[in-house]
Amino acid sequence: MPLQEEIDKTRKEIRTDSYSMSIGEWISLYENNEVNIYPEFQRYFRWSDHQKSAFIESILLGIPIPPIFVSQRDDGVWDVVDGVQRLSTIYEFVGILKKDEQEEDKEQEKDDVPVSLQKTTYLASLEGKKWDDPNDPENSLTQTQRLLIKRSKITVNIVEKESDPIIKYELFLRLNRGGSPATPQEMRNCILVMLNKDLYELMRSLANYESFRNCIALSDRLYEEKYDMELVLRFILLFDKDQKNIEKLGGDVNEFLTDKVREIATNKELDYRHIETAFKRTFDILNETTGDNSFKRYKSEQDRFLGKFILSAFEVVALGIGYNYKNLPTTNLISDKIKSIWSNQTYQKWSGAGVNTVRRLPYLIPLGRGVFSAS
Known part of the structure; x- marks a missing residue:
């Protein structure tokens, strides 16, 4: 397909709108459950108290605030795709942030204590x-001062519900790949x-499965880091x-994992029971036999497992048993x-330092499947 046709086709799949909203309106949306800031995101993108205070300072001084990106659901509610910390900082400071969206380690009795700001660069009296x-x-x-904050405006960019459903994913990925403090797996x-x-x-x-x-x-x-x-x-x-697909693996492992998340998350035929059964059976067996030695280096001359994970x-043992x-x-x-793997020539060749993670998988995965086959 020619480039211009691809551009025209994809632009039709993305329906967007944007306008400025007062912080008072953002507060009202949240109080009426018309905007969702994802408790899960709140745990991954966590600002320090200094960052929160600096953000409130920016609002008071009239410094422009970056837009909030949202995706509109079928029920009209907005899912926040980018801007979770900005909004949650406002909601926390105002005193309306829901308890299930507070940090997990916050003491329960402190939930109702008003948030205090820190001294900032330009407003020491904060x-x-x-x-x-x-x-x-x-x-x-x-x-x-409160009205000054409530009347300050933040632009909202909306991915409308008529857009391709995967656009929300793409938007999140592209907005947060840059300076995000999250690890690749948190993303x-x-x-x-x-x-x-x-x-x-x-x-x-x-x-969280105990055997695992x-x-x-x-x-x-x-x-x-959610490893x-x-x-x-x-x-x-x-x-x-499938073995044929394993042989095609290549490239950067983080890109591979991120791309495949999208693929399996949208797979309507994904067999959850099969996955759960295989996983639990694998780690129940390992927990019963080798426990926390399962993925450590085996030294045959000492007949013992040493070191760390x-x-x-893991790629040979867990995937082979699974x-x-x-x-x-x-x-x-x-x-x-498991002990025999450490003297296996294929493992020794493809498990050393400097071997690209994805490049070694076409060799290590079949090795594990062969080692742990009963036939």
């Missing part, structure tokens, strides 16, 4: 200021929430993938088969 605290009027904004989690909440919930439940957590034994940092969810995603995408071992979960060797052989 320190300790609150929206409107009847018990502390001296440190509350005046009515004039993918947000995409999943938008495209397929059921799949997101399944992945989250699998990531026992076997991967990740550091606190990796859990914070456990990335491992769940890798399993779902690859454990029963190794992804290439593929064969209906036809596995007896449980007492699993540990010996």
